[in-house]
Amino acid sequence: MPKDRAPTRIQKKNRAAILEAALNVFSAHGFRGSTVDQIAAEAGLSKPNLLYYFPSKEAIHTELLSGLLETWLAPLHDLDEDGDPMEEILAYIRRKLQMSQELPRESRLFANELVQGAPRIHEALSKDLKELVDEKTVILTRWMDQGKIARVHPYHLMFSIWALTQHYADFEVQVRAILGEEDPFEGADPFVDTLYRKLLTP
Amino acid sequence: MPKDRAPTRIQKKNRAAILEAALNVFSAHGFRGSTVDQIAAEAGLSKPNLLYYFPSKEAIHTELLSGLLETWLAPLHDLDEDGDPMEEILAYIRRKLQMSQELPRESRLFANELVQGAPRIHEALSKDLKELVDEKTVILTRWMDQGKIARVHPYHLMFSIWALTQHYADFEVQVRAILGEEDPFEGADPFVDTLYRKLLTP
DNA sequence: TCTTGATTTGACCATCTGGTCAAACTCACG
DNA sequence: CGTGAGTTTGACCAGATGGTCAAATCAAGA
Numbered sequence: 001m002p003k004d005r006a007p008t009r010i011q012k013k014n015r016a017a018i019l020e021a022a023l024n025v026f027s028a029h030g031f032r033g034s035t036v037d038q039i040a041a042e043a044g045l046s047k048p049n050l051l052y053y054f055p056s057k058e059a060i061h062t063e064l065l066s067g068l069l070e071t072w073l074a075p076l077h078d079l080d081e082d083g084d085p086m087e088e089i090l091a092y093i094r095r096k097l098q099m100s101q102e103l104p105r106e107s108r109l110f111a112n113e114l115v116q117g118a119p120r121i122h123e124a125l126s127k128d129l130k131e132l133v134d135e136k137t138v139i140l141t142r143w144m145d146q147g148k149i150a151r152v153h154p155y156h157l158m159f160s161i162w163a164l165t166q167h168y169a170d171f172e173v174q175v176r177a178i179l180g181e182e183d184p185f186e187g188a189d190p191f192v193d194t195l196y197r198k199l200l201t202p
Numbered sequence: 203m204p205k206d207r208a209p210t211r212i213q214k215k216n217r218a219a220i221l222e223a224a225l226n227v228f229s230a231h232g233f234r235g236s237t238v239d240q241i242a243a244e245a246g247l248s249k250p251n252l253l254y255y256f257p258s259k260e261a262i263h264t265e266l267l268s269g270l271l272e273t274w275l276a277p278l279h280d281l282d283e284d285g286d287p288m289e290e291i292l293a294y295i296r297r298k299l300q301m302s303q304e305l306p307r308e309s310r311l312f313a314n315e316l317v318q319g320a321p322r323i324h325e326a327l328s329k330d331l332k333e334l335v336d337e338k339t340v341i342l343t344r345w346m347d348q349g350k351i352a353r354v355h356p357y358h359l360m361f362s363i364w365a366l367t368q369h370y371a372d373f374e375v376q377v378r379a380i381l382g383e384e385d386p387f388e389g390a391d392p393f394v395d396t397l398y399r400k401l402l403t404p
Numbered sequence: 405t406c407t408t409g410a411t412t413t414g415a416c417c418a419t420c421t422g423g424t425c426a427a428a429c430t431c432a433c434g
Numbered sequence: 435c436g437t438g439a440g441t442t443t444g445a446c447c448a449g450a451t452g453g454t455c456a457a458a459t460c461a462a463g464a
Contacts, residue, residue, distance in 0.1 A: 032235035049412050111317045118375045125379040133380055156393035160366055167365035173320045177327040178335055191358035198400045251442050
C-alpha cells in the first residue's frame, strides 16, 4: 500500500485504471458476481498488484459508489429555484436521460446495489439523497403553490423521473429486445418531454 | 432425482418449498450472490437433499424465471381491444402497480436478471415478450388512429409503464429512504393514474 | 551511479461453493 | 410385516476466490 504522500504518476494511472475496470465489471455482474481477478485483468494488472493499490474488493466497490454518487446527483443539484419552473424540470429530466445514455455503467452500478437492498449505500440514501430531495421538494412545492406547475405529489414526481430515465440504462437489454434496431434515445427524448409537459402544465 | 412418474406428496411439498426459498434468496442477492446452502437452509433442507430435487443451482433459477414469466406478463395479456381504451390502459397500469406491491420478490428477480444483461432470459425477451408487446402495440396504435387516446410512441409508453410501476418494487429501499413512514403505494396509485390520464387524454 | 522507496509478481493459503456418492433411513403398499 | 422405491444425509471433492508475503524489479533523486 502506497504511503499517504502525494500520489506518484504511476499511482494515479493505476488507481484510475482499476476504478475504470471495476466500473465495467461491477456494473455488469454486480458485487458478488465480480471477481478481483476479472477486475485486475481488465485493468491490465496482476491480482496482487491490484491489491497493492486497494486493500480489498469491497474497498474498490465502496470507493466507486461514493465517488460516483456526487456525479449521479449533480443534475438535481442544478435545479434552480429562480429559473422557469417547467423549463427547469424538463432540463433536469433531459439531463438525467442524457446520463442514462452516456453513463449507463454508472446507472447499472447503482441499480445493482439498489435492487439488492443497497447494503453499502443505505446511509448515503437516507442522508445525502434524502436531504437533497427534500431541499428540492420545497422548490417544487412552492412552484405548485404559485400555480406555475400542476400539483402532484413531489416525491412521486421525483420517483417517476428516476424510474423513467434510468430505465433506459438499467434495462437496456429489454428496451433493445423490443425496439430492435431503433435508437432508444431517439424516441425517449420527445416521449418524456411530452409526458412531463402534459403532467405539469397547470 | 425422482423418477418421472406422478410426483409424490413429499416431492410436491419439497419442490414448492425450494422454489419459494429460491425466490427469496435469488431476488435478494442475485444469482451469483446466492448460494445453494442458503436456499437449502431457507427451504429447511440439507444441500444434498435439495440437489436431489433439482440438478443444479442454475436449474432452480431457470425454472423460477420461466415459471414466473407468464405471471409477470399476464396483465398485459389482459389488455382488451374491445374495452374502453383509457380504462383498459389504466387498469393495466393499476394491475402492474399492484403486482409491484404484492409480488416485489418476483419483480426484483427479473430486475436482477435484466440489469445484468439477462443472460438467462434473453431469448424469452426477444421472442415471447417482443411478440406480446407487438400484438398489444397494434391495439394501442389503432386507438390512437381512432383518436381515442393521444398519440405517443407506443413502445416508449410501454417502457414508461414498466419503469414507473416496477420502480416501487425494484428500488424499494430508495423509495422508503425518501418517503420515510409514508406508504409508497398510497401516493403512487393516484400519481400514476393522474399521469397517464393527462398523457393519454387526446 | 547508487540508494532507497515504490512497484510488481510467483507461490501460496484458507475459505467458500457447487456438486457427488454411498450408505442410511422412511414410507407406502402388497 | 416386509420390501422396494423414494428420501435424506455425512463425508467428501475439485475448482474458484479473496487475500498474503517475501523476494524481485524498477524508478527517481542525491
